[in-house]
Amino acid sequence: MSFRLPIRHRLLLGMTLAAMLSVGAYLWAAHREYRAGFPLDDAWIYQTFARTWATTGTWGLRADQPAAGATAPLWVLPMALVHKLWPDAGPVGAWLMGLGLLAAMALLVMREAQRDGLSLGASTALGLIFLLEWHLVWAALSGMETLAFGLLAWWVLRHLDREHPSWGKVGWLLGLGVWLRPEAVLLLLPWAWRVGWIPRFRERLRAFLATGFPLLVLLVLYVTVQLLLTGHPWPNTGQAKVMEYAAWREGPFLVRWLRMALPPLIGPGLLFLPWGLYGLVRHGRAWAWGEALWVLAHITAYAWRLPAPYQHGRYVMPIIPVLLWWGARGFIRWQQADGPKASGANPDDRWGWRVQTFTRFLAVFWVLGFWFLGMRAYAADTAFIESTLVDTARWVARHIPSNEEIAAHDIGALGYFASQPVVDLAGLVNPEVIPFLRDPVRLAAYLESRKVRYLVLFPDWYGPDFVYCSAVLHRARARGYPPEQAPDLVVYRWRPCPPGHR
Numbered sequence: 422m423s424f425r426l427p428i429r430h431r432l433l434l435g436m437t438l439a440a441m442l443s444v445g446a447y448l449w450a451a452h453r454e455y456r457a458g459f460p461l462d463d464a465w466i467y468q469t470f471a472r473t474w475a476t477t478g479t480w481g482l483r484a485d486q487p488a489a490g491a492t493a494p495l496w497v498l499p500m501a502l503v504h505k506l507w508p509d510a511g512p513v514g515a516w517l518m519g520l521g522l523l524a525a526m527a528l529l530v531m532r533e534a535q536r537d538g539l540s541l542g543a544s545t546a547l548g549l550i551f552l553l554e555w556h557l558v559w560a561a562l563s564g565m566e567t568l569a570f571g572l573l574a575w576w577v578l579r580h581l582d583r584e585h586p587s588w589g590k591v592g593w594l595l596g597l598g599v600w601l602r603p604e605a606v607l608l609l610l611p612w613a614w615r616v617g618w619i620p621r622f623r624e625r626l627r628a629f630l631a632t633g634f635p636l637l638v639l640l641v642l643y644v645t646v647q648l649l650l651t652g653h654p655w656p657n658t659g660q661a662k663v664m665e666y667a668a669w670r671e672g673p674f675l676v677r678w679l680r681m682a683l684p685p686l687i688g689p690g691l692l693f694l695p696w697g698l699y700g701l702v703r704h705g706r707a708w709a710w711g712e713a714l715w716v717l718a719h720i721t722a723y724a725w726r727l728p729a730p731y732q733h734g735r736y737v738m739p740i741i742p743v744l745l746w747w748g749a750r751g752f753i754r755w756q757q758a759d760g761p762k763a764s765g766a767n768p769d770d771r772w773g774w775r776v777q778t779f780t781r782f783l784a785v786f787w788v789l790g791f792w793f794l795g796m797r798a799y800a801a802d803t804a805f806i807e808s809t810l811v812d813t814a815r816w817v818a819r820h821i822p823s824n825e826e827i828a829a830h831d832i833g834a835l836g837y838f839a840s841q842p843v844v845d846l847a848g849l850v851n852p853e854v855i856p857f858l859r860d861p862v863r864l865a866a867y868l869e870s871r872k873v874r875y876l877v878l879f880p881d882w883y884g885p886d887f888v889y890c891s892a893v894l895h896r897a898r899a900r901g902y903p904p905e906q907a908p909d910l911v912v913y914r915w916r917p918c919p920p921g922h923r
Contacts, residue, residue, distance in 0.1 A: 428541075433528065436548055440524035443552050443792070447562055448516070450800040455900045459512055460802030461732055462810050464564025465833030466849065467491060468515070471500035472837070476508075482836045482843060482850050489647060490849035492658045495600035496566035512564060519561030522568045526575070526742065527551045533579055534750060543753045550749045553788050554689050555795020556738050562799065563735065570601045571739035577608050578712045578743060581615045588631035595632070596639025602739075603659065607718050611711030618708045661848035661855050662727055668859075669728045677728035682720050684734025685741050688791040692784060693748025700751025712747070716740045733798065756781060804901030806834070809910040813877060813897045814838035817912060820895070821875055828868055828915070829877040844873055861887045865917045876915035879908050890918035 451457045459465060466482075470491045473479050481487035491497050503514030527548035534544035551557060560568040577594045580586045591612065598605030612632065619625045644654045670677070686694065701709060723729070723736050730737075756777060811834045817827060818839040828844040829835050836843050836850075846864060848855040857863035861883040868876070880888060891913035899907035 432531065432545070436527045436531070436552070437524045439549060439552050440520055440527060443558050444516070444520050444523065444561055447558055447796050447799045450796045451803040454800035455804035456807045456811075457512075458803050458807045458811060459515075459562075459564040460559065460799055460806060461563060461565070461735075462806055462831040462833035464512075464515065465810075465837045467493070467497055467500060467564060467566075467833075468512070469833065469836040471497050472504045472508075474498075475501040475504040482832070482845075486842070486850065488850040489653045489656045489852070490658055490845070492603070492656045493566035493570075493601050494643070494646065495597060496569060515564040516562055519563070519568060522572055523552060523557060523561040526557070526568075526572050529572075529576065529579075530742075530746065533746075537750070539750070539753065540757075543757060547749055547753060550689060550788055551742070551745060553792045554741065554745060555792050555798070556685065556688060556733060556741050558792070559733060559795055559799050559802075560735065560738050565735065566601050567735055567738050570598065570605065571742045573598050573601060574605070574608060574715070574739050575742035575746065578611060578715065581611055581711065582706065582709055586615065586628075588628045589635060592632035592635035593639070596636045596643075599640060599643055603655065604719065604722060607715060607722060610718050611715045614711030614714060615708045657852040657855065658849055659727075661852070661858070662729070664855050664858055665847060666727060666729050670726075672728075674724065678720060678724040680730050681724045681728055681734065681737055684730050685737055685744060687733075688795070689788050690741060690744050690748065692787045693745065693752050695748075696751035696755055697744060697748035698751075700747045700754065704751070704754065705747075712743055716743055732802070752780075752784060801901035805899055805907055808900035809897045809907075810834040811838065813895065813910050813912060816895050816897070817841065817875075817877065821912075825875055826871060826873050827875045827877060828873045830879075830882055831877075835877060841875075844868070844871060846878075868915065869917050874915060876913040878911060878913065880911055881908060886918065888913055888915070891915045 448457050451460075469482055470480065473481060473484060474497065477484040479485075479487055480489075480491070482490070499518065500514055503510050503518075507514065530551050531544040531548040534547050535541065539547065557568060557571070560571070573594060577591060577598070580591050580594070595605060595608055595612070598608060616625050616628050619628060647654050647656070701713065719740055720737055727736065810831055814834040815838050817835065818841075821827065821839075821841060823840050824842075826842045826844050827835060827839065828846055830846045832843050832845045832847070832850060843850065845851040846854060846858060848858050854864065854867060857867070864883065865887065875894075876888070876891065878888065888911075893911055894914050895912040897910040899909055901907065
């Protein structure tokens, strides 16, 4: 008696294994470079919030330090459950959540592609492209909500692209999106565009009410929870980041916009971009242009308020699933039906066969090549964070008295691995510093007023005068990048310089 799984179960198993291989290779590369972890410090802030909430019921960095510094409550809460059930999970829980999101995205892409008329083989190929897009793998292992928000935004847009959307479901998804990222409200633009194509006023009103009720419920609940937990209706992270990078908004807007738009295209996005435009023009319904409107609006919002393309453009990574959906799907459709026919269909069309074969192999090598390059980038990013911020936090935990306040600009790993009270110079946990967080003179006065004696900082962050009179206690050598690109992280016995010291 033979045992054979149904095709749906085999696809589920196959895609899950493929996601595990893609994610596992990145973790192995990070371990080989230095140590597996997270490629950015903000992920450790979420870990600390989740652990504090799970163990003490306080929303903040410490039980005695409530704060509104977590932008994504919907990302923190499941991690808090992981910490409750598995206190020593560390980053493993976030990795597993990222793996699940990546596999779920590939499976949903396959289902939607088949619903859209693609064959099983073509849908599988499309799902594998999503699993190998290096930004998405990086995001899955980043410990951040980036991939979750990207998946949710893509899913909202897929519902809006249907002939008869489930407006109530769209409303719930939009509300949940705000719990992940406040800029989820921009998804109301493609929603309004789609509603505008409804011919009858009564149906438009029904769509408005069916979407608006769950969205309003979740928005009110979000504000209420924030007020109860922290006394503030919104997280202060956005205001802190905008103030921190205010100097980046001084350049021409077009330059800032291009700087934000480029990172998501470094990889498969650039190759498939022409086919994305082709797919929108050739196969997109009239309301599908609302998706392009959202992509442009998302980039524009960040170019206007927070033009920070660092960490491979993680703030605009959520647009990548939409770009891939239109681009890679348009490429596959062109290969199957709309492009040059295979030689079997037209023996005389040798040129068309060559073009088709060349572009197919180009796509395979392009996607795999950038997947390998992304693996190297992830390993380098993680090595830098682990060798500087994580190693320093562990040193602080061992060598500095537990009752001493530690001032730092990057508080994630420090908050997670060290028990000392933290003074956040970036304003995420100490919002009172936001008005002067780029003013070293006022920051020095603030630290002096709090009698802070220890400082963890990259030496050039506030200029040499800020730490000129301080003693170096520990220096963490950065790994992952060339020395000229990766400054050391220093623990200082901080002392402000007297006036006129120069």
